[in-house]
Each structure stands twice: as C-alpha cells, then as structure tokens.
Amino acid sequence: MDFLMISVLLVDDHEVVRIGLRDVIESAFPGAQVWEAGSLLETLDHLRGAEQPDLVLLDPALPDAGGVSGLQAIREG
Numbered sequence: 001m002d003f004l005m006i007s008v009l010l011v012d013d014h015e016v017v018r019i020g021l022r023d024v025i026e027s028a029f030p031g032a033q034v035w036e037a038g039s040l041l042e043t044l045d046h047l048r049g050a051e052q053p054d055l056v057l058l059d060p061a062l063p064d065a066g067g068v069s070g071l072q073a074i075r076e077g
Helices: 015-028 040-047 069-076
Strands: 007-011 033-037 055-058
Touching: 007 015, 007 040, 015 033, 033 040, 040 055, 040 069, 055 069
Parallel strands: 007 033, 007 055
Antiparallel strands: none
C-alpha cells in the first residue's frame, strides 16, 4: 500500500507535545519526515534551509513569539 509522503515541521516549546504529535503523525503516515523546533528562532532557521516542510504545525503561544507575530515572521521568511 502506498502512503502519502509528507514532511511536517512541529513547532512547540514543550518537548512532550512534540513527541506526542510526532508519534501520531508517524503512525498515520508511515515514512513521513518529521522535523521539530522548540522556538520561533529554530523554526526560522529550519525554514531558511534547503528542505521545506509540506506542513508547519505551530504553537501560537511560543515564548519568543506572542500571538500571531510568530506566524507573521514565518510568512515574511
């Protein structure tokens, strides 16, 4: 059976949340590529790299990004 190959960047400052989300994604989509970031700075560093995720799951309450400012920073690149 062929599964959709996806790549996901999980962004949350709580490691236990990232681990749980990773487990769910990898169970639902075997072979999915999952990256993790614990801050907005780590997220922006990753997104400046060569490999771009298909999906970014972003915690809107990151300590270094208040509210929608994190989303705005990601969109501005």
